[in-house]
Each structure stands twice: as structure tokens, then as C-alpha cells.
Amino acid sequence: MYLERIKSPKDIKGFTVGQLDVLASEIRRGILNRVSNRGGHVGPNLGITEAVVALNYVFNTPEDKFVFDVSHQIYPHKMLTGRAFGYIDDARFDEVSGYSSPLESPEYDCFEIGHTSTSVSLATGLQKARDLRGGNENIVAVIGDGSLSGGEAFEGLDTAAELNTNIIIVVNDNEMSIAENHGGLYGNLRLLRETSGRAELNFFKAMGFEYLYVEEGNDISCLIEAFVAVKDTPRPTVVHIHTEKGHGYSPAVENKEAWHWCVPFDLSTGNPKGEDTGEYMPALLGEWLREEIKRDSKLVCIAAGVPAAVGFGPKEREEAGSQFVDVGIAEEQAVAMASGMAKGGARPVFSTYATFLQRTYDQLAQDLCVNGNPAVINVIGASIFGMNDFTHICFFDIPMLSHIPNLVYLAPTTYEELIAMERWAICQDMYSVAIRVPEWGVRHSDIEYDTDYSHLNTYRMMRKGKDIAIIAAGDFYRKGENVADMLNENGIEATLINPRYLSGIDENMLEDLKATHRLVVTIEDGCLDGGFGERIARFYGPSDMKVLCFGVRKALYDRYDVNVLMEDNHLTDEQIMADIMTVF
Structure with missing residues (x-):
């Protein structure tokens, strides 16, 4: 087995094409070994x-620098740079992350990369720094899986062309994003594929790039020929390679969208391991939205590359x-x-993961909220129970x-409260609402929830007591219930x-709590710094009221165990109770 002996790319320099083909097969087996046991990005x-x-x-x-966009295409590179153990040794999976990481390999991984459309922009920084110091190394950016649709990708291309020095951009065109590709740019990529790169209409050439097309993007000999031709080029150059997403594993080829990323699965059948864990709140929301679409012709659901976030698969989209x-x-x-649609009289609902919504701060603040347009933003996965890289x-x-x-940012506690808030947010025309x-998990309740949330910032007292008040938001409302029960027992x-x-x-x-309470406790499923609890503490600052805030300390947590994270941040019910009794 070649892979076990490879510690760096220098170890493959003397390989024949036949040996490289064998090596690629070993790498593919390593990928499948890891993802079938741990989950991860399969098709890319x-x-x-x-x-x-x-x-x-x-x-x-x-010496030459590679920058992998999104870095969910970096598994093979990791295996060739001394980290094959994270793929072929089941006991060492945890030593390797699913993303580019200088913490693992400062020599071979230039950046921590988890979000999309960044590789070309990052590479232009390396390009400019090299030019300033008179270096001559190649700068190679790899981009694919729909990442060209991101605005930063265009900005990076725009800058790379103007710098007009060596940068090689490998456009991995597998005809897919996470789901299908969207955007006018992909029509040109299709035209270039259909003409073997010879179409006069060429987006990359129009921007000022040299251009080379490789139809057989899964053929090592063809790829070597292309990369040799562009190595050490003095000009910005695009190598457009046509690949097959999921190549070498038939389930991933046959259903490319489902196999972009997956949970652990049986390698022989492709079936997921483990039992269905039951209801999932975003999926239930998606079901409700799909029914609401049938009743309201003005309602439009918007996705940004992750339609499955609320259960819009191919059938549902159609x-x-x-x-x-x-x-x-x-x-x-x-x-x-969404802001423009709301202005025009439609009822837009944009749903995406909280981590990806970070890219939209200016659009939320300026394009949407300054204009006061009544669009709805569903924030998915916003929790310590969400993604953990x-x-x-x-x-x-x-x-x-x-x-x-x-x-207006709302935090429902149950499915029924979520739908009540969603229905109001869609139908009202006064506020931008997230x-x-x-x-x-999914919690249900037979509580009668409000149907109108336009009287802003009105909290709901669920139990009236004295001395201690617990304000527990969203997902962590249940923690508030548990702690209140424990206090009651005491x-x-x-x-x-x-x-x-x-x-x-x-x-x-x-203000009313001041008369009968000595301690206010806030509990939130999120970052303490700048969070919900701090706002409460600031209100009580000039008073005698004590405030105890529970949440997660600001830090970069990587691949955390959620139970350990809660313990480290004093978020278990027992720890919250103990801390309350310490200060009460």
C-alpha cells in the first residue's frame, strides 16, 4: 500500500502514472473509510x-501554495501531506479535522477555511505578498461545488486578474453545488464544457485570465499534462477541469445532492447507520412552509445553496x-x-444556517432593516447542539x-410557538423579523400562544414566584423549567x-421584579459576550438586583463534545442550580 508510506508530496514525485492511479484508489478507500464511520463530505x-x-x-x-475553497475538497491533500492516519486508522480519526487547518499542518494548510467562496481571495493575498518580496512560488487556488456563485469568489477573480502575475485557479466543475448549481455564470460553464473550452463566450477570458480546459478531470495523465503546462506561468490562469462528483462510489454518483455530506453509513449498501432519531424542528418548519405555499401565492421560500436546511429536497423544490x-x-x-421582494409585495422567507448568515451582516443591517422591509429570516442550527467545527x-x-x-429577533421554545411566530412574521408588514x-430536539405544547407579536419586547411570565426570577430563552427554556423545579424542591x-x-x-x-425578587438568572443557548443576558444585566446595573448570566464563553471551540462544553461553561442543570445557591 503506497498511502501508508507517504509522508509528503515529495514521496510521489518518482511515481509512474499507473502508480498514481493506484494511489488515487487508495485515497478514495481512505475517504470512504473515514466518512462511512464518522460522516463528512463524501462527493466533493x-x-x-x-x-x-x-x-x-x-x-x-x-514552497508552492495551495488554497482549497470551503476545504471540503481537502481530504486527499491531507492524506498526501502526512495525515493519512486520519483516514486509514480508525483509532486516529479525531486527530484530523474535516477542513483545512494550519493547526494540523502549518506547512501544507495555509488557512483555516470552512466557509465558501474564499479561496481565490485568500490566494490573491499570497499572490501580492509573494510579488512584494520578489518570490517565484506558484499560488494555486482550488474552487468548486458551486462556490463561484459567492460574491467573494468574483471579487477574488477580479483582483487576481488585475494583479496580473502568477496565480493558477483550478475550477473544479462537477456540474453541482451542494444541490444543483444556480446562477447565470453556470450557463457559461456548461457552454465551455459542451465546446471543450473553445466557446468564444468565456467568462474567465473576459476577465483577463489565460484559460485551459480539461474534459477528463478524473484522468491523472490528462491533469498532469495540464498542470505542467501552466506551472510557473507569469499570468493569472484558470484551469477548468470537468470532474464527476462522487467519482468511484456509485451511490454518491447516482445521488450527488444527498452525498455531498452524509452521516455514517454502511459502505456496502450506502444506507445510514443507526436509527432515525425522530422529529427535527427545521424539517417540521419546512413541512409547514410547503403547505403554507399552497395557501398563499405571495409566499416565496428562499435558499442559498442549502435547500435541505428546511427540507426542500428535489421533489419539494419542484x-x-x-x-x-x-x-x-x-x-x-x-x-x-428578500428585502426587494418584501418591498414589492411578496412574502419572502429566507432560511439558512446561522454560521452562513454571518456573511450577511451588512445586507441585514442596510438592505433589509434600514429599509424596514418585512422579510423573514429563519436562523437554522443556532445552538450549541448545531455544527461543532x-x-x-x-x-x-x-x-x-x-x-x-x-x-426583531424571536426565540420560540416549542414547535407550536415557532409556527405562531412564523405565521405572524410572514403575514405582518411592519418589521424585518428573524x-x-x-x-x-422537538418540544410540543398545548399552551395557547399569541398570534400577534407586534407589541415588541413583551416577555411572558410562565410561573409567578418570588426572590429568584429565571429568564430562559429559546432552546434553553427547558433548562429554566428544570432549574425552577429544582429550586421548588428546595x-x-x-x-x-x-x-x-x-x-x-x-x-x-x-422593573416589576425589583419589588419581590433579589436575583435574576438568564440562560441562553449562545455566546455570553454581547448576548441576551448582558442586556438584562445592563438594565439592572444601577440597582440592587443581582444578575447571574449563563451561556457560552466567547472562544473558538473545535469539534467539541456538547456535554463537555456544557460542563466547562457551567450549563448543566445541576451546575446552574449550585451557582444560584452560591450567590443567593
């Missing part, structure tokens, strides 16, 4: 395996027809478009969103409050 890595082998064969890393829009990996466009952490949303003027969709009848609004405080209720 299988499809780019041959290209990464050829890149490492032709170029001289670490059924929704013109009432579903996927803008590709372009969240900024989604927010601005530190490039994908989803619990910094409250500091980001709750401080944008004119944005809704933090619960992630920590003879303290605590007040329990569902704040509902993360973007403002109920000054009247908070």
Missing part, C-alpha cells in the same frame, strides 16, 4: 481525488415551483433579494442579530419567564 472529495494527486505530483509544496428560489451560495444576495459554530448569532436596529429555529418558588424577544427587553416586567 471523491470527485477531486485525481486532481489533488496530480497537483501534488506537478507542483512543489510546501412542487414549490416559482415559489421557491435558490440563489446559490450567495447569502448576501438572498437577504437583499470551529469554522461552523452557530451560536454567535444573538450578539450579531440582536444588535441590528429595526430587526426567528431562531430551535435545534435541541423550598424556593422561582419566577419563570419566556422572553420570546432576543432583540429587546421588557422594561416593565423587569
Whole structure:
């Protein structure tokens, strides 16, 4: 087995093409071994395996620099740079992340990369720095899986062309994003594929790039020939390679969207391992939205490259027809478009993961909220129970969103409250509204929820007590219930409050608590710094009221165990109870 003996790309320089083909097969087995046991990005890595082998064969890393977009195409590169153990040794999976990481390999991984459309922009920085110091190394950016639809990708291309020095951009064209590609640019990529790169209409040439097309993007010999031809080029150059997403594993080829990323699965059948864990709140929300579309012709659901975030698979997208829009990996466009749609009389609902929504701060603040247009933003995965790679952490949303003027940020606690808030947000025409969709399991309730949330920042007192008041938001309302029960068992009848609004405080209720309470406890499923609890503490600052805030300390947490994270941040019910009794 070649792979076990490879410590760096220098170890493959003397390989024949036949040996490189064998090596690619070993890499593919390593990818499948890891993802079938741990989950991860399947199709993107299988499809780019041959290209990464050829890149490492032709170029001289670490002197030459590779930057992988999104870095969910980096598994083969990791295996060729001394980290094969993370793929072929089941006991060492945890030593390797799913993304580019200088913490693992400062020589071969230039950047921590988890978000899309960044590789070309980052590479232009390396390009400019090299030019300033008179270097001559090749700068290679790899981009694919729909990432060209992101605005930063265009900005990077724009700058790279103007710098007009060596930069090689490998466009991995597998005809897919996470789902299908969207955007006019992909029509030109299709035309270039159909003409073997000879079409007069060429987006890359129009921007000023040299251009080379490789039809057989999974053929190592063809790739080597192309990369040798562009190595050490003095000009910005695009190598457009046509690959097959999921190449070498038939389930991933036959259903490319489902196999972009997957949970652990049985390698022989492709079936997921483990039992279905039951209801999932974003999926339930998607079901409700799809039914609502049938009743409301003005309602439009918007996605940005991740339509499955709320259960819009291929069938559901087709059924929704013109009432579903996927803008590709372009969240900024989604927010601005939603604002424009709301202005024009439609009822837009944009749903995406909290980590990706970070790219849209200016559009939320300027294009949407300054204009006061009544679009709805569903924030998915915003919880410590969401994604846990530190490039994908989803619990910094409250500091980001709750401080944008004119944005109402709501935190439902149950499915029924979520739907009540969603229905109001869609039908009203007064506010821009974001809704933090619960992630920590699905809770149901027969409580009668409000149908009108236009009286802003009115909290709901669920239990009236004295001495201690617990204000527990969203997903962590259940923690508030648990702690209130524990206090009750200790003879303290605590007040329990569902704040509902993360973007403002109920000054009247908070003021009233002063008369009969000595301690206010806030509990939030998110970052403490700039979070919900700090706003409460600031209100009580000039008074004698004590405030105890529970949440997650600001840090970059990588691949954390959620139970350990809660313990480290004193977020278990028992720890919260103990801390309360210490200060009470």
C-alpha cells in the first residue's frame, strides 16, 4: 500500500502514472473509510481525488501554495501531506479535522477555511505578498461545488486578474453545488464544457485570465499534462477541469445532492447507520412552509445553496415551483433579494444556517432593516447542539442579530410557538423579523400562544414566584423549567419567564421584579459576550438586583463534545442550580 508510506508530496514525485492511479484508489478507500464511520463530505472529495494527486505530483509544496475553497475538497491533500492516519486508522480519526487547518499542518494548510467562496481571495493575498518580496512560488487556488456563485469568489477573480502575475485557479466543475448549481455564470460553464473550452463566450477570458480546459478531470495523465503546462506561468490562469462528483462510489454518483455530506453509513449498501432519531424542528418548519405555499401565492421560500436546511429536497423544490428560489451560495444576495421582494409585495422567507448568515451582516443591517422591509429570516442550527467545527459554530448569532436596529429577533421554545411566530412574521408588514429555529430536539405544547407579536419586547411570565426570577430563552427554556423545579424542591418558588424577544427587553416586567425578587438568572443557548443576558444585566446595573448570566464563553471551540462544553461553561442543570445557591 503506497498511502501508508507517504509522508509528503515529495514521496510521489518518482511515481509512474499507473502508480498514481493506484494511489488515487487508495485515497478514495481512505475517504470512504473515514466518512462511512464518522460522516463528512463524501462527493466533493471523491470527485477531486485525481486532481489533488496530480497537483501534488506537478507542483512543489510546501514552497508552492495551495488554497482549497470551503476545504471540503481537502481530504486527499491531507492524506498526501502526512495525515493519512486520519483516514486509514480508525483509532486516529479525531486527530484530523474535516477542513483545512494550519493547526494540523502549518506547512501544507495555509488557512483555516470552512466557509465558501474564499479561496481565490485568500490566494490573491499570497499572490501580492509573494510579488512584494520578489518570490517565484506558484499560488494555486482550488474552487468548486458551486462556490463561484459567492460574491467573494468574483471579487477574488477580479483582483487576481488585475494583479496580473502568477496565480493558477483550478475550477473544479462537477456540474453541482451542494444541490444543483444556480446562477447565470453556470450557463457559461456548461457552454465551455459542451465546446471543450473553445466557446468564444468565456467568462474567465473576459476577465483577463489565460484559460485551459480539461474534459477528463478524473484522468491523472490528462491533469498532469495540464498542470505542467501552466506551472510557473507569469499570468493569472484558470484551469477548468470537468470532474464527476462522487467519482468511484456509485451511490454518491447516482445521488450527488444527498452525498455531498452524509452521516455514517454502511459502505456496502450506502444506507445510514443507526436509527432515525425522530422529529427535527427545521424539517417540521419546512413541512409547514410547503403547505403554507399552497395557501398563499405571495409566499416565496428562499435558499442559498442549502435547500435541505428546511427540507426542500428535489421533489419539494419542484412542487414549490416559482415559489421557491435558490440563489446559490450567495447569502448576501438572498437577504437583499428578500428585502426587494418584501418591498414589492411578496412574502419572502429566507432560511439558512446561522454560521452562513454571518456573511450577511451588512445586507441585514442596510438592505433589509434600514429599509424596514418585512422579510423573514429563519436562523437554522443556532445552538450549541448545531455544527461543532470551529469554522461552523452557530451560536454567535444573538450578539450579531440582536444588535441590528429595526430587526426583531424571536426565540420560540416549542414547535407550536415557532409556527405562531412564523405565521405572524410572514403575514405582518411592519418589521424585518428573524426567528431562531430551535435545534435541541422537538418540544410540543398545548399552551395557547399569541398570534400577534407586534407589541415588541413583551416577555411572558410562565410561573409567578418570588426572590429568584429565571429568564430562559429559546432552546434553553427547558433548562429554566428544570432549574425552577429544582429550586421548588428546595423550598424556593422561582419566577419563570419566556422572553420570546432576543432583540429587546421588557422594561416593565423587569422593573416589576425589583419589588419581590433579589436575583435574576438568564440562560441562553449562545455566546455570553454581547448576548441576551448582558442586556438584562445592563438594565439592572444601577440597582440592587443581582444578575447571574449563563451561556457560552466567547472562544473558538473545535469539534467539541456538547456535554463537555456544557460542563466547562457551567450549563448543566445541576451546575446552574449550585451557582444560584452560591450567590443567593
